Amino acid sequence: MNNVEVKNLHFSYNEGEEILNGIDLEFDDRSTAIIGQNGAGKTTFVKLLKGLLKPTSGDVTIKGINTKETTVAGLARHIGLVFQNPNDQIFKNKVLDEVMFGPLNIGRDEGTARANSENALKMVGLEKMSGENPYDLSLSDRKLISIASILAMDTSIVIFDEPTIAQDYTGRQNIRNIIKTLRDQGKLVLTIIHDMDFVAETFERTMVFSRGKVLLDGSTREVYSHYGELESAYLEPPHVTQLCRKLGYKDTFLTVEEFVSFKRNCIHK
16 A cells, blocks of 8 residues: 545645645555546646645645655655656756666665666667667657656656657557556556546546546546536546447446457357
């Protein structure tokens, strides 16, 4: 258990304009997607988890540490955040140096930092690019470099902000495999994301944020079954889920493969 607890969380940038309003959550070991329209409070919530912001009232506790009582640096050993835009994260002129910066900054010795960084680059498929300048590479590769930078820190909690941005089919599958590997390693993986199909394919638990509150929270299949609540939050289920509903199926299908398997079983019965 990664011990992430949120109790009666309120947050305002300006007095009288609450962005988050009385959120109570406890994260277990399931990979979790946080979805919602722009302005729902997702990014603010993640910044509060990372310690980049402090609650107006209420508490966020990461592995027994109240974020009000520590610094971002103090939380960095436990929780890593992959930025939505890699250009906001990358600042070194060599890929390996960029990936090593995080582990070195949290006190890993150089040998460990290098080994972790090389393993992370291999994990994202960029091990042959370690000597390149990140800004000579594509946006999709820079996104993978920013992921590797966090993986190299070996934190027990990893947050992805829009992980599929700039990724083609192969890149999406690669990121999906990375998330599964992290989950298999016992890490808590969170994401804030607008890609409903990727959520359905990848994440075990889904939370819907709307107007600063948690509207839905449960297994991804359960959440995508609540059409009325999703519509009220201006969200649509995955494409295959919508199609199967229009075809009259009552079950909630999350992927094309799942639906095809269901039909094959029906044929063979």
